[in-house]
Amino acid sequence: MLDSTHLHITSWVIALILFFVALALHNSGQAKGNKIVHMVLRLFYVVVIFTGGYLFFEYSDINAALYGVKFLLGVLVIAFMEMILVRLKKGKSTKVMWILFVISLLCTLYLGFRLPIGFNFFM
Numbered sequence: 142m143l144d145s146t147h148l149h150i151t152s153w154v155i156a157l158i159l160f161f162v163a164l165a166l167h168n169s170g171q172a173k174g175n176k177i178v179h180m181v182l183r184l185f186y187v188v189v190i191f192t193g194g195y196l197f198f199e200y201s202d203i204n205a206a207l208y209g210v211k212f213l214l215g216v217l218v219i220a221f222m223e224m225i226l227v228r229l230k231k232g233k234s235t236k237v238m239w240i241l242f243v244i245s246l247l248c249t250l251y252l253g254f255r256l257p258i259g260f261n262f263f264m
């Protein structure tokens with residue numbers, strides 16, 4: 142089951158949805174709801190890293206450099222989601238984090254769909 146990319150895709154799609162739900166709750170002043178969704182999102186970070194890490198250890202022999210970059214980019218997407226939510230709670234500016242989040246997400250999606258396992262939209 143972990144050999145295919147389905148579980149990995151499911152986990153990062155759910156993580157992205159939870160991220161935007163947490164943002165919406167923050168913007169509507171629902172601190173408690175935001176806290177709960179943020180906690181669930183953190184669990185999904187672990188699932189994304191676990192499913193991605195499994196694919197990495199299983200297939201990185203195909204192209205160690207590109208799979209290494211995919212690993213790093215995936216972790217960066219998670220890091221920027223977390224930094225946006227934490228900085229929002231602290232009332233700090235999130236502009237730079239948003240730019241970095243969008244760039245790293247686009248690069249991750251492009252590279253993920255380009256790499257040979259699963260869907261190959263860009264080949």
Ligand code: HEM
Pocket residue numbers: 146147149150153156189190191192193194196197198200208211212213214215216218219246249250251252253254255256257258259260261
């Ligand atoms: C939110 C963060 C992430 C996003 C949006 C993301 C996105 C993707 C996408 C679009 C694919 C291609 C799926 C397919 O072709 O069927 C993929 C595959 C993969 N991801 Fe992620 N990923 C994320 C996090 C991670 C992390 C943290 C790791 C490593 C720990 C990782 C490692 C991999 C590997 C090794 C593959 C297989 C590449 C291939 O298609 O050959 N990803 N990911």
